[in-house]
Amino acid sequence: MWKKEIEINEIKEIRVKTTAYLGVGAIQKIHDIMKELKDKQIDKVLIMTGKSSYKKTGAWDHVEKALKDNSVEYVLYDKVTPNPNVVQVDEATKMGRTLGAKAVIGIGGGSPIDAAKGAAILLKYTDKNATQLYEYEFTPTEAMPLIAINLTHGTGTEVDRFAVTTIEEKEFKPAIAYDCIYPLYAIDDPALMTTLPKNQTLYVSVDAINHVVEAATTKVTNPLDILLAKETIRLIAEYLPVALENPEDLEARYYLLYASLIAGTSFDNGLLHFTHALEHPLSGVKPELTHGLGLGMLLPAVIKNIYAARPNTLADILSPLVEGLTGDPSEADKAVEGVRNWLQSVGITEKLSDMGYVESDIDKLTNLAFETPGLEGLISLAPVEGTREVVRSIYKDSF
Numbered sequence: 001m002w003k004k005e006i007e008i009n010e011i012k013e014i015r016v017k018t019t020a021y022l023g024v025g026a027i028q029k030i031h032d033i034m035k036e037l038k039d040k041q042i043d044k045v046l047i048m049t050g051k052s053s054y055k056k057t058g059a060w061d062h063v064e065k066a067l068k069d070n071s072v073e074y075v076l077y078d079k080v081t082p083n084p085n086v087v088q089v090d091e092a093t094k095m096g097r098t099l100g101a102k103a104v105i106g107i108g109g110g111s112p113i114d115a116a117k118g119a120a121i122l123l124k125y126t127d128k129n130a131t132q133l134y135e136y137e138f139t140p141t142e143a144m145p146l147i148a149i150n151l152t153h154g155t156g157t158e159v160d161r162f163a164v165t166t167i168e169e170k171e172f173k174p175a176i177a178y179d180c181i182y183p184l185y186a187i188d189d190p191a192l193m194t195t196l197p198k199n200q201t202l203y204v205s206v207d208a209i210n211h212v213v214e215a216a217t218t219k220v221t222n223p224l225d226i227l228l229a230k231e232t233i234r235l236i237a238e239y240l241p242v243a244l245e246n247p248e249d250l251e252a253r254y255y256l257l258y259a260s261l262i263a264g265t266s267f268d269n270g271l272l273h274f275t276h277a278l279e280h281p282l283s284g285v286k287p288e289l290t291h292g293l294g295l296g297m298l299l300p301a302v303i304k305n306i307y308a309a310r311p312n313t314l315a316d317i318l319s320p321l322v323e324g325l326t327g328d329p330s331e332a333d334k335a336v337e338g339v340r341n342w343l344q345s346v347g348i349t350e351k352l353s354d355m356g357y358v359e360s361d362i363d364k365l366t367n368l369a370f371e372t373p374g375l376e377g378l379i380s381l382a383p384v385e386g387t388r389e390v391v392r393s394i395y396k397d398s399f
């Protein structure tokens with residue numbers, strides 16, 4: 001029934017660019033990748049990661065051996081935090097420039113891989129810095145080759161052209177999207193994710209659901225986005241409770257990881273709108289807020305505002321979470337209540353007020369949604385007009 005909402009006379013661009021290795025043991029492919037890089041005269045690399053997960057998961061054992069076996073020099077930056085900032089990207093880039101790095105490896109979830117994308121660009125543009133990149137002062141067309149070793153199942157950044165980094169002094173959390181930062185290779189190994197904490201397992205999976213709810217309902221969506229959206233939500237509905245109950249269940253991790261990967265492909269094509277555009281100000285103001293939790297708190301209010309504009313699509317893709325949706329525009333409240341009930345069932349019960357936001361913050365958050373570089377463009381892709389009043393109402397409803 002969603003086909004009624006596709007305009008067949010509009011030409012859509014469909015992107016599937018990165019080579020991803022998916023499966024238990026995929027981390028072993030790093031040995032082949034490093035040999036290929038060395039054969040191409042890439043013998044110095046910058047590695048970006050967080051404080052400890054790259055070691056705890058066992059990923060580093062394989063990466064370090066692959067580097068040594070191929071006589072590839074490296075410098076390691078292990079200070080990337082959740083919601084990474086431009087200072088971190090600049091620090092890592094400086095290390096990479098000093099070494100003469102010819103490629104970048106990001107090891108971790110969305111934060112290290114996104115930060116690595118920024119550094120890959122700045123290693124090519126040696127007269128630029130991360131603030132200039134994220135304030136759109138220049139448009140990059142090239143970057144050093146990037147390898148993404150993924151340690152979470154939610155962001156999809158290992159297969160897309162997006163990166164997000166915070167400019168803390170301005171409370172901006174902009175997103176960039178350039179063809180030059182598609183990873184050359186991505187490694188998606190579910191065995192690296194069995195130690196992911198329960199709350200992170202939940203939040204990254206909710207991130208993937210938000211990716212596809214938005215991608216399937218933008219003004220530029222295509223049939224592939226919608227197909228991937230429904231499968232993403234079906235898989236997460238089935239396997240997230242399993243992984244929360246038994247973190248070491250490799251089948252559950254595999255299908256959550258696959259769901260994240262295809263969700264990344266979905267929004268790489270269909271792009272995003274309200275939920276991500278409005279979450280970025282939340283974690284721009286409070287960098288300690290986990291991205292997926294912020295998205296989860298906003299999602300019901302976003303569905304409330306867009307349901308009537310895309311009722312058939314939303315009824316179809318949300319069917320694994322909400323039974324009995326027919327595509328009638330008047331059933332928005334039923335869809336919202338069903339999604340809210342599902343979120344609560346897996347553990348997201350918080351509202352914005354629980355996280356320290358107060359209603360007097362709404363004007364500031366609304367301003368940031370329109371002032372942060374790139375976010376107004378996302379808002380403009382929503383299936384309803386993205387006015388300041390609509391943005392304010394989404395924030396208000398999320399309290």
